[in-house]
Amino acid sequence: MTAIKHALQRDIFTPNDERLLGIVNVCKAGKKKKNCFLGDFYKRQQTWELRDLTEVDAKDASKENPEFDLHFEKVYRWVASSTAEKNSFISCIWKLNQRYLRKKVEFVNVSSQLLEELPKAEESVPSGESQSVAGGDEDALDEYQELSTREEQDIESMMVTCEYAISNAEAFAEKLFKELQVLDGANIQSIMASEKQVNILMQLLDEALGEVDTIEGKLSSYEEMLQSVKEQMDQISQSNRLIQISNTNNGKLLDEIQFLVNYMDLSKGHIRALQEGDLTSPKGIEACINASEALLQCMNVALRPGHDKLMAMNQQQLLFAELRDTFARRLTNHLNNVFVHQFYRSSCLSLPGHDQSSTLSQHTAELTLPKHSPLHRDLLRYAKLMEWLKNTHREKYEGLSRTYVEYMSKLYEREIKEFFEVAKIKMAGTSKDPKGKFGKPTLPRKESALKQETESLHGSSGKLTGSTSSLNKLTVQGSNSRRSQSSSLLDMGNMSASDLDVADRTKFDKIFEQVLSELEPLCLAEQDFISKFFKLQQHLTVPETEDLDGSLPSKKPPQAEHRHSLSSEKDIVRLMMNKIFQSIETELNSLIALGDKIDSFHSLYMLVKMSHHVWTAENVDPASYLSTTLGNVLVTVKRNFDKCISNQIRQMEEFKISKKSKVGILPFVTGFEEFAELAETIFRNAERRGDLDKAYVKLIRAVFMNVEKVANESQKTPRDVVMMENFHHIFSTLSRLKISCLDAERREAKHKYTDHLQSYVINSLGQPLEKLNHFFEGVEARVAQGVREEEVSYQLAFNKQELRKVIKEYPGKEVKKGLDNLYKKVDKHLCEEESLLQVVWHSMQDEFIRQYKHFEDLIGRCYPGSGITMEFTIQDMLEYFSSIAQSH
């Protein structure tokens, strides 16, 4: 506080020759206290004259309250920073009031204590002019008042002149008092003298005020002027804005018109192309395509609402619609004509040719289907226009596709019919040819014909990869079957019959393959064409659709709808294919029926071929017309195959042996062999191997069953022989062909063969020594019943006499005759082709010797010491065998 006071005195009051008597730190009452001391810099803000002060209100006399009011021309409310400060400030004012103003100022709510403080007479106080806070005793307040240098010098010089001051203070004080009085008087005099100057100053001030007033008046008139200018400026800017708006509007309108003109304007060239453009020449088509695209673009321009209210727009749209309809009509008519024309042209081309070939050289007629690639190529030039038509005139587009299907189905029906006709004739030719022709010398001719066929196939292969691959396969197959043919020659060596069959069947196989490989590219090409020409997308990701979408951003169907439309488009393609090729399935079925009729074994070839083609077609596209159709036909083929198998089984079951001749190898046993041989060459590694294996198992079961059935029914030939010979044959067949799924049956056949060989030998050997056999069987039976061996001879029926009697019946001569007869009988029972005679006879010799030894052994054991021996020795027996051997 003191520091502030000091600083204030130094910075503000001293320069003005004023003194700071009191200080209070205040802020405005009611307002938040704000500390305004910033740095060491103070500025005088406002001054009040003490003489203007009318009232001091301390608010509360008793309580401590920092608030107080000072009443000047108006009331100023203050709040002191502390009550003590307030009090000292008020007392200071009071003192000044007492001293200078003769108690003019009223003190309200001031504690009497504060006011009672008697003022000490102070002489050193100078005039309190322009002093807001004046009065107050510096001594009383115990405040340090710095002396100015002048004061210091004055005091010092005074002190010097009054050397005695220290020793005689009283005298000094008196001296000072006197001097002060003099100064006071001088002061008053100077004050009085300055009054005139003050008056002059006041006057000057009044003049200045007058000047200020005139300036103010001028200023306010300027201001008024400016006000009006501002209003004008406002108006100007508003009109400016309006101009800008109309400008942009004009710009937009211009854009709009430009847009409409750009997009809605169709060049005259385009209009002409649409109205009368040439639809036959490539150039004309190109122009039409461009024009139609431009038209479509114009018509598909995304119009903003309101555009339709434009007269010109309506007119333009009407014009477009008219152009569109005209062109659609023109295009439809033209394409209709093209279809019809193409149809009649190809009819004319094919019909006379057909007539010639049918009468003259049906056999040499090429087994080929006419290709429609030129037609397709011609029509594909219109593909873009078709797309346009599809997008603009759905009905006309659909009408066109109906017409196309109608004419093409007629065309294809006729061509396919002819094609199948040729195929059937060729097929029938193979089997109708007299078999003699197919002798060895004609083989080269067939080879060359085959070569020619494959060459012609190559010629017609086209560019479709699918067909070429199948052709390659065909040629490979061809060489394969040729090889298999020659190898079968090596294997079987019978040129005449089975080779004939093989040759016929191979030829059939080739014809069938050719039919399929001709149909395949035809269907694929047509399907390809349809989807391209009629813009029916077959696959989900086709770049063309994306292009289309890109160029026409206005109509972008949602993804789901898009996909849906694609799948339905696929259906449309299939429907069209179905109609166009409706005859294929029936023709194929009738061809298959014919093949099956000619030779039921053809179904084996057909199954393998058809399966392979279905497999290939499905690999390309499982949903294509071709693969579904072939799939359907394959069912028929498989049914035929099954029928072929069941027919064989039925034939086995219906087989009756003749009662006169010996049975030998049953026809169905060799039939099975033939079937298996053929099937192995056909199926080898085919996809349908599993079907064959299933058929094998069925067949072999039937063979086994029916061999046994026939054996049981056989009269002339013993059951054992039928079993033995046939199972021997089956065993050797299975051993040779090594059909792995029939391995168990192979072993079973071997088993049955050896079993029946054994039982045949034993049963047959009962006869030459029949009575001896009976006798010794009896002996063995006794022994088995518990009769001791040495005691058998005591049995009446088996005594030595009986033994001798039986033995006597078999002298060497008789035995030899019996063996001779047996050999002849065996020879008669057995068939030539299985050549088991030596095997059987070998077994019989063995068995006969074994029997003889057994008899001798029994005699030795049951009739010991009887000296009875057989009428013939082993040596005799061996001689009989040798002589039988020599006798034939």
Added chain:
Amino acid sequence: MASGKNKNQSSLVLHKVIMVGSGGVGKSALTLQFMYDEFVEDYEPTKADSYRKKVVLDGEDVQIDILDTAGQEDYAAIRDNYFRSGEGFLLVFSITEHESFTATSEFREQILRVKEEEAIPLLLVGNKSDLEDRRQVSAEEATAKASEWGVQYVETSAKTRANVDKVFFDLMREVRKKKMSESKDNGPSGKKKKKHCCVL
């Protein structure tokens, strides 16, 4: 069709071949290798079995009938009958067993006796040529014997199929040659001329 085929089959020329030799020399192994292209390691003595196969002999389709016989036999006379039925013989021994080579002479003599003729189509076959390290019969010895008999000696391996086709085809050629010369000689007369007792 089947009946026609049977007729055709039976009308083919048929050559009857007999496998002769001691037990375990590989007669069945040779036969199975020739017939079915297979080699069976397990040995199971054969009693007798008959096989038939269609082959092309020098461009001609013929049938071969192979009688595979037992090597062990208690009585040699039992063989008489099938020796008699055979037209050609493969006289087989094992090069790893000298005894089997010695036995071939007896077999040959029996064949000659039974057939009552000397110019019999016959090949001396030394089998198991793959077992060179166990060889007991030298090629020279066997060749000497063969030339003594005026027949061909061939070493075979039923295991590796070495010379298997050769012995059968060579034998069939011999048989065919003999049949052709006999038909030129007006059949039975030639046969009778040769008929004489053989010295044992």
